[in-house]
Amino acid sequence: MLDNRDQAPVAPDRKSRSKLRRERDKQRMRGRVLDAARELFAVHGYEAVTMRKIAERIEYTTTMIYQHFPDKETLIREIVAHDFQSFAQEFHRCAQIADPIARILAMARVFVDFGVQHPNHYRLMFMSPPSSEVKQANLAAIHSDPAQDVYTFFKQAIEEAMRSDLLRPELDDPELLVQSLWSGMHGVVSLHIAKGRDPWIEWRSLDRISSLLVELLLRGIRRD
Amino acid sequence: MLDNRDQAPVAPDRKSRSKLRRERDKQRMRGRVLDAARELFAVHGYEAVTMRKIAERIEYTTTMIYQHFPDKETLIREIVAHDFQSFAQEFHRCAQIADPIARILAMARVFVDFGVQHPNHYRLMFMSPPSSEVKQANLAAIHSDPAQDVYTFFKQAIEEAMRSDLLRPELDDPELLVQSLWSGMHGVVSLHIAKGRDPWIEWRSLDRISSLLVELLLRGIRRD
Numbered sequence: 001m002l003d004n005r006d007q008a009p010v011a012p013d014r015k016s017r018s019k020l021r022r023e024r025d026k027q028r029m030r031g032r033v034l035d036a037a038r039e040l041f042a043v044h045g046y047e048a049v050t051m052r053k054i055a056e057r058i059e060y061t062t063t064m065i066y067q068h069f070p071d072k073e074t075l076i077r078e079i080v081a082h083d084f085q086s087f088a089q090e091f092h093r094c095a096q097i098a099d100p101i102a103r104i105l106a107m108a109r110v111f112v113d114f115g116v117q118h119p120n121h122y123r124l125m126f127m128s129p130p131s132s133e134v135k136q137a138n139l140a141a142i143h144s145d146p147a148q149d150v151y152t153f154f155k156q157a158i159e160e161a162m163r164s165d166l167l168r169p170e171l172d173d174p175e176l177l178v179q180s181l182w183s184g185m186h187g188v189v190s191l192h193i194a195k196g197r198d199p200w201i202e203w204r205s206l207d208r209i210s211s212l213l214v215e216l217l218l219r220g221i222r223r224d
Numbered sequence: 225m226l227d228n229r230d231q232a233p234v235a236p237d238r239k240s241r242s243k244l245r246r247e248r249d250k251q252r253m254r255g256r257v258l259d260a261a262r263e264l265f266a267v268h269g270y271e272a273v274t275m276r277k278i279a280e281r282i283e284y285t286t287t288m289i290y291q292h293f294p295d296k297e298t299l300i301r302e303i304v305a306h307d308f309q310s311f312a313q314e315f316h317r318c319a320q321i322a323d324p325i326a327r328i329l330a331m332a333r334v335f336v337d338f339g340v341q342h343p344n345h346y347r348l349m350f351m352s353p354p355s356s357e358v359k360q361a362n363l364a365a366i367h368s369d370p371a372q373d374v375y376t377f378f379k380q381a382i383e384e385a386m387r388s389d390l391l392r393p394e395l396d397d398p399e400l401l402v403q404s405l406w407s408g409m410h411g412v413v414s415l416h417i418a419k420g421r422d423p424w425i426e427w428r429s430l431d432r433i434s435s436l437l438v439e440l441l442l443r444g445i446r447r448d
Contacts, residue, residue, distance in 0.1 A: 043353055045269025127351055127418055129267055142424055151425065176428045180437045187411020194351055200366055201375065204400045213404045213441075220440030 030068050032058050034082070037075045042120035046076060046134045073133050076124070080137040083121040088149045090114050095153075100161040101218060107154060108185050108214045115189030116206060127190055154178045167221050177221065184213050254292050256282050258306070261299045266344035270300060270358045297357050300348070304361040307345040312373045314338050319377075324385040325446065329438060331378060332409050336434045339413030351414055378402045391445050401445065408437050 036057045040049045051072060055062045069075050090110050097103040115122040128134035142148055158174045158181075161167050171177060188210045196203060260281045264273045275296060279286045293299050314334050321327040339346040349365075352358035382398045382405075385391050395401060412434045420427060 044271045044356070045353060047268050048271035123353070127414070129269060129347070132268070139422065139424075142422070148424055173428070175426050176432055176436060179425075179428055179433050180440065183411040183415050183433055183437055184408050185411070186415045187407040187409070190351070190414050191407050191410045198363065198366070200363075201403075202399050204397070204403055208400055209403050209407060212400060213407055216404065216444030217437075217440050219444040 026068070029060075029064075033060070033065055033068060034075065034079055037072075038079050038083075038120050038124065041076065041079070041134070042123040045129070046072075046124075046132055073137075076133055076137040077140055080124055080134070081141040083118070083125055084141040086118075086121070087114055087125065091150055091153055100157045100164065101166055101222065103157045104154070104161070104181070105214060105218065107157065108181070108210070111185045112188055112206070112210045116192060119193045122189060122193060126186060127193070151178065151182075154181065166223060168223050171221055181217060184217050185210075188213055250292070253288075257284070257289055257292060258299065258303055261296075262303050262307075262344050262348065265300065265303070265358070266347040269353070270296075270348075270356055297361075300357055300361045301364060304348055304358070305365040307342070307349055308365040310342075310345070311338055311349065315374055315377055324381045324388065325390055325442060327381045328378070328385070328405070329442065331381065332405070332434070332438045335409045336412055336430070340416060340430060343417045346413060346417060350410060351417070375402065375406075378405065390447060392447050395445055405441060408441050409434070412437055 033054065037049070037054050040054060040057060049072070051065055051069075052062050054075075055065045069078075090113075091107060094103055094106045094110060097106055115126075124134060125138065128138060155174050155178045158167075158177050162172070162174065167177075188206070192206050192209075195201070196206065257278065261273070261278050264278060264281060273296070275289055275293075276286050278299075279289045293302075314337075315331055318327055318330045318334060321330055339350075348358060349362065352362065379398050379402045382391075382401050386396070386398065391401075412430065416430050416433075419425070420430065
């Protein structure tokens with residue numbers, strides 16, 4: 001009985017410690033696989049990458065990868081779902097900015113910064129080829145909300161600016177405004193990712209390009 | 225002698241007719257291969273597509289394809305060179321517009337229309353993944369000028385508008401202005417190609433989005 005009582009608290013503790021360690025190792029391993037897969041998908045294209053290539057990249061066996069992910073489709077779904085989540089989280093810090101125009105400006109910066117700091121995330125989320133599993137993974141991720149959140153968050157700021165009479169009165173369609181602003185921000189990021197190192201252009205800094213573009217757009221929508 | 229003289233003009237004629245026909249057939253065949261390759265590269269990614277897949281697509285044998293193109297790299301180079309040429313040609317019709325602001329507006333329309341009408345061309349020219357043969361083909365095509373032409377053409381219009389005091393005086397860097405306008409136009413086209421059919425957004429027509437974006441940008445750069 002005593003023995004039992006003495007051992008009882010110890011044994012589960014040891015067990016739970018080792019269970020925690022196993023869980024942590026498992027998560028670390030999953031993270032490494034997802035990171036390697038994201039990079040390979042973004043650079044070589046989803047269809048050209050095999051589970052074997054992902055395994056080779058991080059010096060695992062293909063069997064080890066299959067223990068965690070049944071197939072490539074599961075990988076791309078997890079990656080895109082995770083990345084849309086991180087993307088949406090970045091915008092939380094803009095929520096408390098009261099002035100809607102200042103909020104739009106801050107959100108535009110967050111958008112561009114995210115794309116530039118995570119070009120591979122951005123490629124898979126916003127520059128993926130049509131009719132592939134990447135597309136499906138995108139739609140699945142969006143269906144479970146985070147990208148819609150960001151879109152809605154932008155739209156709310158626009159609507160608030162409209163209600164406060166901050167915008168030119170003829171601009172009365174918030175969807176059209178969000179889609180135009182989104183196009184502008186997307187253009188800055190995606191052109192930078194695709195062409196930003198092309199040597200035949202005297203590139204100005206991304207910061208200057210995106211600041212000017214956003215300034216021009218806001219100047220264009222504000223009431224004089 | 226007479227016979228000789230009678231036959232002499234006929235024989236080369238027949239020969240040249242059949243040579244012409246052979247040449248025409250060859251060009252037609254090359255065109256079909258290039259079109260199939262462009263579509264497959266754009267949709268599945270360059271690296272995932274093999275010469276065999278291209279052959280299957282148009283029901284040729286792989287051997288027939290190799291008779292015209294030694295490898296995939298030659299294909300992508302020809303495609304991108306050809307497409308940059310077509311792209312540049314589209315802008316010729318804007319050249320005679322005297323007013324530089326009206327010219328920029330017309331060029332922006334040509335840019336967006338080209339992208340929307342040729343999404344596969346556009347993908348390979350402006351949305352291709354980094355560090356692949358597609359990138360190299362792009363740089364080779366640009367080195368032989370047409371894309372640089374379009375960039376320069378935009379820049380000249382901006383510089384002309386500056387000299388005519390049509391722009392806000394603090395906007396004194398034409399490169400920065402071209403790069404910001406280009407980002408805007410690229411954003412409209414590439415977002416449309418990547419997301420334009422996503423059902424979770426109440427998309428406005430591309431024409432309305434691009435008209436508004438370009439209007440906002442021009443309103444933003446013009447002197448009051």
